[in-house]
Amino acid sequence: MEIANPAFRPDPALSRDEMEALQREIAATATFADDHDLAVEAVTIDDPADLTEGLPPADPTAGAPEDSHAPVSDAPPVGGPAVDAPVVVGVDQAFLTEEDPTRAVSAAVAIRAGTVIEYATATTTPSIPYVPGLLAFREGKPICAALDALDADPDLLVCDGSGRVHYREAGLATHVGVCFDVPSVGVAKRLLCGEPDEPVDGRPAGWRTPIRADDAVETAAGDDDAGDTGADDTGGGGFAPVIGHAVQSRQYPESRRINPLYVSPGHRVSAETTVDLVEALCAGYKLPEPTRLADAAADAAKRDDGKAEDA
DNA sequence: GCGACAG
DNA sequence: ATCTTGTCGC
Secondary structure (H helix, E strand, C coil): CCCCCHHHCCCCCCCHHHHHHHHHHHHHHCCCCCCCCCCHHHHCCCCCCCCCCCCCCCCCCCCCCCCCCCCCCCCCCCCCCCCCCCEEEEEEEEEECCCCCCEEEEEEEEEECCEEEEEEEEEECCCCCCCCCCHHHHHHHHHHHHHHCCCCCCCEEEEECCCCCCCCCCCHHHHHHHHHCCCEEEEECCCCCCEECCCCCCCCCCCEEEEECCCCCCCCCCCCCCCCCCCCCCCCCCCCCEEEEEECCCCCCCCCCCCCEEEEEEECCCHHHHHHHHHHHCCCCCCCHHHHHHHHHHHHHHHCHHHCCCC
């Protein structure tokens, strides 16, 4: 796929102030409201992928209306949409530490109708360390490289990390979503900032609660949210804006407890729709399928071509 | 100074 | 993110 806003590409060479300035620009450009054609039912994945025997094979024709009849070859439909099911792309990274230079492997996995249709990976050498709030500048470049190598063009990106739940409302998912101008959501295993409406411990599967901006979050002035009730900036009795949700995607009946997922809008998706989409993409595991597959793909690539080329 | 901090 | 064995429980 091709990048839409090259100027927003996360450049690790920028100074910290420049990085933060770019993030404010990203946040101002981002849309935290629904601007897509995604139907929750259309992206729902019922059966989890079996990762015990390696990565599921990619089937480029999966999901195409004619894939149950036509051979794998020529005659791509002319003039009309080749497929109808939306393409969801999961992105994740794995690192090879203890190597001369630490290497990072980024993987992008495209899924359509619950089946993997394409894998793309990129191996790079991180130039800056991880800094809370600046993750996109460490991982964004490799992720963009993997997405550049992807033939399919996504209807939705699922990133590992936050989106709007970020100090400047410009987390990794938002940054990547704006760069490619593709609807995106962020799925994090831990909360960076913001405050849950209710305590999150020991909740049953299906439970969710809003995450609202707190003192650590610079709320954008021009808030384009559609679902906000009342004022949130005029020092008054308004509620802080909802920037994401904590959602219990999986839980054990008893014994040990699983922590919730922290999901937030990346770009062109509302906070409410983000939770619905992520829940629909979960098929029994804590993490959504696109993320599980991207994680497995990155690990596989780390073992194989991890020692090979650089991008 | 203290606490908090995606991957 | 990564380094790692066993272990508790359905």
